[in-house]
Amino acid sequence: MTIMLDHSQQIHLEYHKIFFIFLILLIFFISGISNSAETRLWTFVSVNKKNNDFLxxxxxxTRFKNLSLQYDESVSHGEIGYLVAKHTILSQGLTWSYEKETMGSENILRLWQQLTVGSKYRLYDLYSRTRLEERRHLTFKSWNFKLRERVRVLLPLSDHLDIDGFDEILINLNNPVWVAPGTFDQNRSYIGILGKINQNVDIRVGYLNRYFFSADRTEHVIHLGVDFSY
Known part of the structure; x- marks a missing residue:
């Protein structure tokens, strides 16, 4: 049996192909230029609430090393956002991370301000996220300032399933003693599936490629999570 696609379906399929090819090539390029690689498992649970124009x-x-469930790091986020215009959100957030090290532990506090702008097209949704981040390692007095720019694409496969992908660059605006040298800190490329269980629950499964410029190192991360919204 031969299935015939109409013109719009053919265009939709081509967009999927182009996006997949671009992201896969980017991930392989970044992986290929690094001298070392490690494997990680990241899991998360998030709870989201919308109240009028406030979010x-x-x-x-929780992050684990080498898929062996060996504990590596815990990260907790809190965020308040405001819908300033259609598809445009201003946010203020706080992040606390605790990382277990061989000789002890690291506690890092992050404060951040964020602008998210979205555009909905017939075949996909496009989002730009710009974040200014202030980080402090609690052992030191100095602050590290980072600029994070992320471009994200959502491609619907059905009413309950989307392809989810993004690329994000992390840039150091200064280099205190506890931060790796160099302006470019990391690049993160992600490809995954977003499953909509119902209007309140989403499941995310994907692969994240995390490249560290100064260390010339790549982390291959399996990313699993659940979003609850109400």
């Missing part, structure tokens, strides 16, 4: 979000994330 509230809490997320807890």
């Amino acid at each position: 509230y979000s809490l997320r807890t994330q």
Whole structure:
């Protein structure tokens, strides 16, 4: 049996192909230029609330080493956002991370301000996220300032399933003693599936490629999470 696609379906399919090819090539390029690689598993649960034009979000994330469930890091996020225009959100957030090290532990506090702008097209949704981040390692007095720019694409496969992908660059605006040298800190490329269980629950499964410029190192991250919205 032969299935015939109409013109709009053919265009839709071509967009999927182009996006997949671009992201896969980017991931392989970044992986290929690094001298070392490690494997990680990240899991998260988030709770999101919308009240008129205000948005509230809490997320807890646990990170493991080498898929062996060896504990690596805990990250907790809190965010308050305001819908300033259609598809445009201004946010203020706080993040606390605790990382277990061989010789002890690291506690890092992050404060951040964020602008998210979205555009909905017939075949996909496009989002730009710009974040200014202030980080402090609690062992030191100095602050690290980072600029994070992310471009995200959502491609619907059905009413309950989307392809989710993004690329994000992290840039150091200064380099205190506890931060790796160099202006470019990390690049993160992600490809995954967003499953809509119902109007309140989303499941995310994907692969994140995390490249560290100064260390010339790549992390291959399996990313699993659940979003609750109400």
